Amino acid sequence: MSRLAIGTPEQRVINPGGCMKSIFLSFAAVAALAVSSAAGAVSYTYAGSWAVSDGSTWGSNPLAYSGKGAAALLFGGSASQYVISTVDNNPLNINFMSNYAIIGVGYSVFADNYFRGSEGTTHYQDVYTFDAALDTVSAYVGDFSHSPRNFAFIASQVPEPASWALMLVGFGLAGTALRRQKVAVSFG
DSSP, X not given: OOOEEOSOHHHHOOOHHHHHHHHHHHHHHHHHHHHHHTTOEEEEEEEEEEEGGGSOBGGGOOBOOOHHHHHHHHHOSOGGGEEEESSOSOGGGOOSEEEEEETTTEEEEEETXXXXXXXXXXXXXXXXXXXXXXXXXXXXXXXXXXXXXXXXXXXXXXXXXXXXXXXXHHHHHXXXXXXXXXXXXEEO
């Protein structure tokens, strides 16, 4: 049997440590991309608005909702995908607050995820003591004549330009490492 070897003995020697090091560094760069993209910027898309009093009347003892819960009810999806503002429909003015009706007291502004009780099971009349610190609140109930508006936005992650650049560098390094591999060929 004869063996055919291509190249000089020095060329036929494969340096697996150097190649593996390049591949490892390439995959490390791609992993760094995955971590950095999690900290990307957030984009906000206007979903719609509602007046607090657009909900069922307080006398029917409807379920109470946080600002985010009311947005999910009205526009679909889950409460966690929304942010709420009391200012207007401009994403630059989002204040992460919601207007709420407090049973027997009036309106107030709290954080957009604020809730007293258990959302989805607490009704508007469950706690009714005329005490603003204790009474049930809801961002979607018809209780008083003056009714402030809440503005809902859908929040979505957007990778930063640095993340895209890091991804391209990682793929470039991986491609370079794979291309530079030397293979000894023998027939026998």
